[in-house]
Amino acid sequence: xxxxxxxxxxxxxVASAFAGVTMPAVFSDNMVLxxxxxxxxxxxxxxxxxxxxxxxxxxxxxxxxDNGQWGVTLSAHEAGGPHVLTVEGSNKLEFKNVMFGDVFIxxxxxxxxxxxxxxxxxxxxxxxxxxxxxxxxxxxxxxxxSPLASAGGGxxxxxxxSVAGFSAVAYFxxxxxxxxxxxxxxxxxxxxxxxxxxxxxSRPGLRRIPETxxxxxxxxxxxxxxxxxxxxxxxARRPAWFPGGLYNGMIAPFTxxxxxxxxxxxxxxxxxxxxxxxxxxxxxxxxxxxxxGQRSFVFYFVQLANFRGNPGWPGLREAQFMxxxxxxxGMAVTIDIGNTNDIHPKNKQDVGYRLARWALRDxxxxxxxxxxxxxxxxxxxxxxxxVSFDFGSGLKPSSGEALLGFEIAxxxxxxxxxxxxxKGDKVVVWSDQVQLPVAVRYGWxxxxxxxxxxxxxxxxxxFRTDDWN
Numbered sequence: 001x002x003x004x005x006x007x008x009x010x011x012x013x014v015a016s017a018f019a020g021v022t023m024p025a026v027f028s029d030n031m032v033l034x035x036x037x038x039x040x041x042x043x044x045x046x047x048x049x050x051x052x053x054x055x056x057x058x059x060x061x062x063x064x065x066d067n068g069q070w071g072v073t074l075s076a077h078e079a080g081g082p083h084v085l086t087v088e089g090s091n092k093l094e095f096k097n098v099m100f101g102d103v104f105i106x107x108x109x110x111x112x113x114x115x116x117x118x119x120x121x122x123x124x125x126x127x128x129x130x131x132x133x134x135x136x137x138x139x140x141x142x143x144x145x146s147p148l149a150s151a152g153g154g155x156x157x158x159x160x161x162s163v164a165g166f167s168a169v170a171y172f173x174x175x176x177x178x179x180x181x182x183x184x185x186x187x188x189x190x191x192x193x194x195x196x197x198x199x200x201x202s203r204p205g206l207r208r209i210p211e212t213x214x215x216x217x218x219x220x221x222x223x224x225x226x227x228x229x230x231x232x233x234x235x236a237r238r239p240a241w242f243p244g245g246l247y248n249g250m251i252a253p254f255t256x257x258x259x260x261x262x263x264x265x266x267x268x269x270x271x272x273x274x275x276x277x278x279x280x281x282x283x284x285x286x287x288x289x290x291x292x293g294q295r296s297f298v299f300y301f302v303q304l305a306n307f308r309g310n311p312g313w314p315g316l317r318e319a320q321f322m323x324x325x326x327x328x329x330g331m332a333v334t335i336d337i338g339n340t341n342d343i344h345p346k347n348k349q350d351v352g353y354r355l356a357r358w359a360l361r362d363x364x365x366x367x368x369x370x371x372x373x374x375x376x377x378x379x380x381x382x383x384x385x386x387v388s389f390d391f392g393s394g395l396k397p398s399s400g401e402a403l404l405g406f407e408i409a410x411x412x413x414x415x416x417x418x419x420x421x422x423k424g425d426k427v428v429v430w431s432d433q434v435q436l437p438v439a440v441r442y443g444w445x446x447x448x449x450x451x452x453x454x455x456x457x458x459x460x461x462x463f464r465t466d467d468w469n
Contacts, residue, residue: 021045021070021089024150026257028095031155032135032186034258035079035100037294042071042256045089054086055098064089079183097157099135101184102177102363103259105288106170107200107251108266110193111302111344111351119168119348126160133182134158134174136166139190139253143199143245145223147252155186167191169265169302172352173359181364188259190250195240196269197280200251203244205287209279216243247287255291260363261298261328262288263355267316268304268343274315281323298362300330300355303461305338305345306447313446317462324374330358333372336398336459340447354458369393372458378440378465384430385437387465392425394455403427405450405462407441410434413468415441427452439466 023043033039045051045064053060053072060072081099086092106112116125140152156162163171167189174185192199198212206212219242222228235241270277289297303320304313317335324331332354339345354371361368373389380386385408389395397403408418408431418440421428429440443450443462452460 020091021049021051021064021087021093023087023093024253024257025153026137026151026155026188026254027085028154030097030135030157031095031137032099032101032103032184033074033077034103034260035077035183037076037258039074039077039258040071040256041074041085041087042069043087044068045070049089052086052088054088056083081184099184099186101133101135101186103186103188103257104170104173105251105254105259105262106167106173106187106189106191107262108191108264108302109195109269110191111268111348112167112169112189112191112263112265113193114168114344114348115165116168116171116348117164118344118346119172120346121349125349126164129158129160129163129171131158131175131178133178133184134171135184135186136162136171137186137188138166139188139250141192141240142249143239143242144249145242145245147202147248149253151190151250151253168348169351169355170263172349173263173355174352176353176356177359177364180360180366183364188254188257190254191265192240192246192250194269195246195266197266197277197284198243199241199246200266201244201280201284201287202247202252202291205247205283205290206243208283209276211276212243212280219243251288251291255288258294259292259297261296261300264299264301265351266301267320268309271304271310271312271316274312274319277316277319278322281319282326285323285326285329296328298328298330298359299326300332300358302332302334302351302355305334306336306340307338307343308340309343309446311446314444314462314464318464321374321461321463328362330355330362330370331461332358333459333461335443335448335450335462338447357458369454369456369458371461372456373452373454373460375442375461375463375465380437381428383435383437384428385440385465386423387427387429387440387442389425389427389454389460391454391456391458395422395425395427396453396455398451398453398457398459400451403452405443405448405452407444408434408437409439409441409466410436411438413439413466415439439464439468441465
């Protein structure tokens with residue numbers, strides 16, 4: 001369902017809660033509650049009503065406040081289950097098959113929305129998808145002018161029936177973790193195809209960046225004037241593109257629900273302005289972390305794959321790469337598994353697998369190389385340049401005998417194909433056409449032909465050592 005929910009409907013929703021004890025839809029049978037941290041439970045009821053919460057042998061008693069709201073915080077639980085969660089007021093709510101595990105927000109645009117049934121080997125993947133240790137929550141697509149208190153949906157145990165239309169990236173991420181661990185994984189899938197990052201940032205967050213603050217002001221002016229809205233560009237009239245609209249409708253309802261972090265696949269709709277994405281993307285990460293207010297919140301994201309896109313694609317990838325400077329982040333490089341002619345490549349298995357490698361190392365403590373080579377530094381050695389990498393053990397070409405994708409330039413900024421030599425965990429770059437080289441680029445095209453990998457077989461991220469326009 002794609003619609004805009006005004007504040008009045010939200011008020012009606014809250015008012016309806018006074019008919020008895022109710023809770024947001026994210027609390028349902030088969031839910032996953034975040035392990036190893038205090039868990040908030042909340043809902044609505046009649047002011048003054050007593051609410052009793054029971055989980056196994058633990059009990060809490062709370063009173064509904066004058067605004068018709070109540071909440072309790074459970075003590076931290078280890079991974080496991082199943083449990084029964086009971087909430088009693090003038091009525092009784094009972095949630096069965098509740099597990100404690102790790103919960104991830106799975107968000108972005110169409111490549112996150114891309115379903116398992118659309119991916120490679122879909123028939124086989126769906127047939128083998130039964131796993132009671134993976135739980136799925138599908139968030140309805142809603143844009144809102146104000147933050148919503150709840151979103152529709154409900155938790156489902158992963159099965160061939162429930163997984164077919166679910167996010168492929170999210171499912172393969174969870175599947176890759178489950179192969180190596182026994183922890184139950186809860187996936188809250190909240191994405192919308194074709195949307196820009198500005199839709200997913202709260203409006204206070206948008207105010208922190210001058211350009212997006214202006215964007216928000218323009219939107220609010222149009223909302224107040226039917227004539228201005230009618231004459232606005234098509235994208236400005238699209239609810240999914242409203243600044244902050246998807247944060248309000250599809251993120252805000254979950255910010256009190258404990259999670260381990262997020263996985264994110266987005267950026268295609270922002271390739272027209274990569275330099276701005278250098279600020280909006282980190283703000284989205286900070287924005288969500290502020291909203292959840294947790295001690296730890298991992299954020300793993302997918303770098304754009306190869307595609308015959310516009311000239312902004314290399315710069316957008318660079319902006320994504322730069323976000324690795326933030327703590328508890330990780331990036332899945334996909335420059336080798338895209339599709340030149342299809343912005344929606346079907347190989348979502350490797351995307352989920354590469355995201356999961358960061359989690360397996362950082363969350364589950366396994367000895368896993370999380371990424372392919374990531375540019376770390378540049379050193380001049382005579383007329384040659386020596387490029388060093390993080391995660392650069394065992395550098396080699398993925399196919400053939402020659403490394404492809406490297407270019408080199410002098411101060412004239414004229415890049416030419418480079419000669420290359422692998423030297424341990426470094427790559428030496430030079431060209432007879434450039435007597436005094438100063439800069440190296442690798443894979444710096446929308447759809448490059450590049451093939452550097454490490455000994456884990458993971459591809460190197462495109463990069464440049466210059467900052468030329």
